[in-house]
Amino acid sequence: MTSELRIPDPLELEAAEEGRLRAVAGLPPLKRGGGEYAGFESVGLPDRPPQTEREREVYTLDEGEMLVNMGPQHPSTHGVMRLVIKVRGEVVIDIDPVLGYLHRGIEKLCENATYTTVMTYVDPMDYLSAMHNEHAPAIAFEKLFGIKAPPRAEYIRALVVELNRVFSHGLMMGFLALDMGGLTPILYSFINRDDVVDMLSAISGQRMLFNFFRVGGVNFDTNDEFMSRLGTWRAGVLKTIEMSERILTDNEIFRGRTVGMGVLSGAQAIALGVTGPSLRASGVPFDVRKAHPYSIYPELEFDVITQAGGDVYSRYLQRVAELKQSIHLIDQIVDKMPHGPVQAQVPGIIRPRPGRAYAAVESPRGLYSVYAISDGGPNPYRFRMRDPSFVSLQALPKLMPGRLIADTMAVMASFDPVMGGVDK
Amino acid sequence: MADVRRPRPTAEQLGRRRTLSAPAKAGALVRLLLDRFPGLASTIWTDDDTVEVQIDGAGNVALLGDLRDDPELHFWFLADAAAVDYGVGERFEVVYHLYSDLHPAWLRVRARVDRADPHIPTITGLWEGANFHEREMYDMMGILFDGNRDLRRIFMSPDYRSFPQRRDFLLPDDAADSQAAGVNPLERPETWDLTRLEESRAPGVMAGAGDEP
Amino acid sequence: MDLLFGILRFLLATTLLLLMTIPTAFVVIQMELKVIAQMQLRYGPNRVGPWGMFQSTIHGFKFLAKEDHIPDQADRATFTLAPWMVYMAAAMSMLVMPFAPGAIAADFNIGIVYFFAVIGLSVVGLLIAGWASYNKYSLLGGLRSAAQMVSYEIPLTLSVVGVVVLGGTLNFRELIAWQQLHGWMLIWQPVGLGIFYIASLAEINRTPFDMVEADSELVAGPFTEYSGMRFGFFFFAEYVALFIMSGVMTALFFGGWLAPWPFPAQLEGFGGTLYGLLWFFLKSYMFVFVAVWLRATLPRVRVDQLMGMAWKVLLPLAMLNLLVTAGAVLVFNL
Numbered sequence: 001m002t003s004e005l006r007i008p009d010p011l012e013l014e015a016a017e018e019g020r021l022r023a024v025a026g027l028p029p030l031k032r033g034g035g036e037y038a039g040f041e042s043v044g045l046p047d048r049p050p051q052t053e054r055e056r057e058v059y060t061l062d063e064g065e066m067l068v069n070m071g072p073q074h075p076s077t078h079g080v081m082r083l084v085i086k087v088r089g090e091v092v093i094d095i096d097p098v099l100g101y102l103h104r105g106i107e108k109l110c111e112n113a114t115y116t117t118v119m120t121y122v123d124p125m126d127y128l129s130a131m132h133n134e135h136a137p138a139i140a141f142e143k144l145f146g147i148k149a150p151p152r153a154e155y156i157r158a159l160v161v162e163l164n165r166v167f168s169h170g171l172m173m174g175f176l177a178l179d180m181g182g183l184t185p186i187l188y189s190f191i192n193r194d195d196v197v198d199m200l201s202a203i204s205g206q207r208m209l210f211n212f213f214r215v216g217g218v219n220f221d222t223n224d225e226f227m228s229r230l231g232t233w234r235a236g237v238l239k240t241i242e243m244s245e246r247i248l249t250d251n252e253i254f255r256g257r258t259v260g261m262g263v264l265s266g267a268q269a270i271a272l273g274v275t276g277p278s279l280r281a282s283g284v285p286f287d288v289r290k291a292h293p294y295s296i297y298p299e300l301e302f303d304v305i306t307q308a309g310g311d312v313y314s315r316y317l318q319r320v321a322e323l324k325q326s327i328h329l330i331d332q333i334v335d336k337m338p339h340g341p342v343q344a345q346v347p348g349i350i351r352p353r354p355g356r357a358y359a360a361v362e363s364p365r366g367l368y369s370v371y372a373i374s375d376g377g378p379n380p381y382r383f384r385m386r387d388p389s390f391v392s393l394q395a396l397p398k399l400m401p402g403r404l405i406a407d408t409m410a411v412m413a414s415f416d417p418v419m420g421g422v423d424k
Numbered sequence: 425m426a427d428v429r430r431p432r433p434t435a436e437q438l439g440r441r442r443t444l445s446a447p448a449k450a451g452a453l454v455r456l457l458l459d460r461f462p463g464l465a466s467t468i469w470t471d472d473d474t475v476e477v478q479i480d481g482a483g484n485v486a487l488l489g490d491l492r493d494d495p496e497l498h499f500w501f502l503a504d505a506a507a508v509d510y511g512v513g514e515r516f517e518v519v520y521h522l523y524s525d526l527h528p529a530w531l532r533v534r535a536r537v538d539r540a541d542p543h544i545p546t547i548t549g550l551w552e553g554a555n556f557h558e559r560e561m562y563d564m565m566g567i568l569f570d571g572n573r574d575l576r577r578i579f580m581s582p583d584y585r586s587f588p589q590r591r592d593f594l595l596p597d598d599a600a601d602s603q604a605a606g607v608n609p610l611e612r613p614e615t616w617d618l619t620r621l622e623e624s625r626a627p628g629v630m631a632g633a634g635d636e637p
Numbered sequence: 638m639d640l641l642f643g644i645l646r647f648l649l650a651t652t653l654l655l656l657m658t659i660p661t662a663f664v665v666i667q668m669e670l671k672v673i674a675q676m677q678l679r680y681g682p683n684r685v686g687p688w689g690m691f692q693s694t695i696h697g698f699k700f701l702a703k704e705d706h707i708p709d710q711a712d713r714a715t716f717t718l719a720p721w722m723v724y725m726a727a728a729m730s731m732l733v734m735p736f737a738p739g740a741i742a743a744d745f746n747i748g749i750v751y752f753f754a755v756i757g758l759s760v761v762g763l764l765i766a767g768w769a770s771y772n773k774y775s776l777l778g779g780l781r782s783a784a785q786m787v788s789y790e791i792p793l794t795l796s797v798v799g800v801v802v803l804g805g806t807l808n809f810r811e812l813i814a815w816q817q818l819h820g821w822m823l824i825w826q827p828v829g830l831g832i833f834y835i836a837s838l839a840e841i842n843r844t845p846f847d848m849v850e851a852d853s854e855l856v857a858g859p860f861t862e863y864s865g866m867r868f869g870f871f872f873f874a875e876y877v878a879l880f881i882m883s884g885v886m887t888a889l890f891f892g893g894w895l896a897p898w899p900f901p902a903q904l905e906g907f908g909g910t911l912y913g914l915l916w917f918f919l920k921s922y923m924f925v926f927v928a929v930w931l932r933a934t935l936p937r938v939r940v941d942q943l944m945g946m947a948w949k950v951l952l953p954l955a956m957l958n959l960l961v962t963a964g965a966v967l968v969f970n971l
Contacts, residue, residue, distance in 0.1 A: 054574035100579035108589055181937030187677040254936050273553025371506050386504040391553050406939050
């Protein structure tokens with residue numbers, strides 16, 4: 001019943017095919033083995049001299065060292081990313097992240113899109129915090145257009161943004177556990193996320209890429225279904241979060257793998273550009289909502305939470321605390337929401353004035369900002385997004401040397417990167 | 425696709441100057457900057473919540489270092505480092521956004537870079553996290569950062585030769601120009617083997633001479 | 638005549654045992670699928686058969702139907718041998734499992750020694766699998782797994798020595814008889830029970846000690862190059878081993894086939910066999926359930942923490958336990 005198939009050695013097959021293709025294309029054949037770049041065959045790059053000092057540092061192998069690829073497909077994935085890890089045995093010596101697998105050229109695309117279409121383009125950047133992705137361009141464009149959104153719109157914006165933060169942090173708890181082998185918390189996080197996403201689809205029509213913000217307000221007002229779902233969800237959310245917390249927070253195995261792991265000091269975090277919960281878990285009280293307030297955050301009462309540890313466990317605790325803080329903020333917003341229109345009254349054809357605008361918001365991963373330049377035409381002249389996961393990824397090669405391979409996943413999950421944002 | 429070749433406004437048409445009768449929010453910062461760096465007086469610009477200065481690229485490390493280390497300015501956080509292309513024959517700009525907890529406004533530093541020979545010193549000495557930003561600016565615009573230890577492509581493949589976010593980037597030509605193009609036979613129509621489609625063609629579809637209907 | 642009868646009985650017993658292993662694996666896999674699903678607040682398989690009962694059976698057929706290939710430069714003989722060794726280690730160790738008063742396949746006087754000796758053969762199987770695959774990562778995975786299993790065998794067997802010293806016998810049946818007289822072994826050897834349970838989970842690579850075959854790790858372990866029924870052997874062997882370890886724990890610490898109440902703990906004749914089977918399977922599957930529960934709940938222990946725990950915690954504890962037990966037996970003339 002079973003048939004046996006002899007397959008030729010895949011490395012030989014690949015080399016032969018690549019040689020043939022290069023001959024057809026008129027390119028010189030590759031030289032493998034030896035040379036300055038001896039470590040490369042195992043990770044599948046062509047033999048060429050290292051381009052930079054850092055590349056030479058990473059890809060030169062000493063005695064006993066080996067280059068191992070983690071990705072671009074790997075099961076505990078935050079997207080498609082490739083980590084080239086230089087290991088000696090199990091111990092990581094160096095890491096080189098290779099990015100760009102999900103690069104879609106969003107910034108360039110937005111230069112040919114109208115200001116409203118830009119909202120659909122920025123959604124899939126950091127797809128787990130789509131509302132934040134839209135919030136920053138909305139603020140920046142409002143500065144260019146000289147429009148102010150009405151108060152009810154600002155409150156609805158803050159509401160959906162905090163809802164987004166709740167489910168994003170909930171997912172981080174699940175992914176951190178999943179990367180370490182705990183199968184259950186991710187499913188509890190998805191229960192929470194499903195409820196929130198159903199709620200947001202009632203108000204915006206979409207479950208993940210919301211396309212909800214507009215320049216001058218939001219697209220739709222709240223409706224009955226949204227409010228009823230919000231009430232039901234709010235009644236049960238703390239219990240759902242507590243289900244995950246009970247499995248993780250005091251679990252000896254979880255603590256053993258996260259306490260003291262990947263310690264990032266505050267000064268180091270600032271130098272590396274890490275922002276958001278990861279920065280606050282290292283003790284630096286920098287929260288864009290307090291540092292440079294936008295929207296209605298000056299009217300809400302909340303403190304900046306920090307943790308002292310700076311390790312993976314602190315980053316986890318920080319996100320759980322911020323999750324609960326967001327629920328508290330949602331309560332305040334729902335209490336204080338005024339009546340009124342949800343979109344500013346603007347003339348039909350409106351063009352922005354030529355100029356520049358910068359807007360930064362606090363996304364679940366850190367400081368997400370947009371720098372937009374307008375030339376007076378219907379499309380932005382330059383649309384630049386600064387993604388927090390992109391910059392936080394630089395912390396990984398600094399934290400990992402000396403640790404084991406198994407810790408790479410834990411440390412990476414604690415920064416909660418989303419590759420859509422990293423690769424734009 | 426909108427016409428990428430239409431004439432773009434020149435550098436002078438973008439942005440506008442404002443007098444120094446700015447709201448109090450940014451006022452203290454503006455006065456402080458003029459105090460410390462009188463050379464910036466001609467280029468300083470302010471809005472409700474942003475103060476902007478323009479410098480020449482070569483002085484970026486000095487200025488940013490002073491901004492960071494001065495105890496009254498205390499711009500300890502680099503929020504963003506971006507590159508802007510003003511068109512062929514114009515200049516590049518590298519734009520830094522800084523934050524200080526002593527001043528409520530964002531500070532934007534626009535550093536001019538010559539487009540024909542785009543070199544600018546790196547600021548990874550001040551903030552290590554600028555490394556990825558500079559790699560992205562090199563990858564997308566082709567701006568070279570002198571002193572950066574790791575200036576290689578970050579999004580595009582390592583042997584890509586074009587700079588996608590430049591104004592004169594035209595996709596089909598530039599991608600084909602890349603060394604990586606054409607290695608894959610699917611990118612070269614002359615290698616397509618259409619004979620294997622013969623058997624699966626429905627009768628009458630794409631009938632050639634001599635085919636049965 | 639007696640000899641012929643003995644041979645026939647032995648053949649019948651071994652055939653029954655081999656036939657029993659696959660359905661046992663199926664049942665345990667089905668339990669894992671459904672129980673973990675319920676704990677994660679979802680349904681689990683519910684399409685294949687009523688309540689999804691036949692899902693794991695279909696898994697078995699799937700393995701049979703898959704293409705079975707051997708890497709070109711792999712060593713064919715050892716590559717083929719490895720899954721047999723792992724599976725046979727599990728099946729052979731079932732020979733001495735005390736299912737019920739009349740239903741032990743081979744009632745050796747050194748049953749316990751035989752059991753632990755044979756269980757250790759699976760280490761060899763994994764090492765061979767890793768080496769014969771001609772794959773650097775399989776080799777590393779196989780070595781890691783072998784190191785883990787070998788380290789945990791020592792506390793495992795040491796914890797059982799305490800039981801043996803108390804019971805005074807290496808025979809499973811006599812040990813259960815001792816437990817009928819003196820009460821279940823768990824009240825005499827609680828520390829031994831704890832060490833045995835932890836070490837047995839590590840021995841069969843179950844969560845939280847399944848770093849070796851973790852799919853979110855870098856290397857897929859020694860089974861990377863295996864497909865089709867060869868991988869099926871490894872897969873089923875793991876679940877059969879789970880059942881076996883639970884069964885042995887029941888026999889050693891929880892009274893085997895004895896009912897929890899002393900009236901009657903054990904019956905005679907064929908009815909007695911059935912009564913014993915009921916209790917044995919009930920207790921064993923309860924421990925299987927606990928293992929599945931642990932898999933749903935706990936994250937994985939890291940490799941170095943795992944090895945550290947074996948050598949620095951379990952081994953000294955097991956030796957201390959043995960010392961105290963032996964001392965008590967000497968002093969109190971038990």
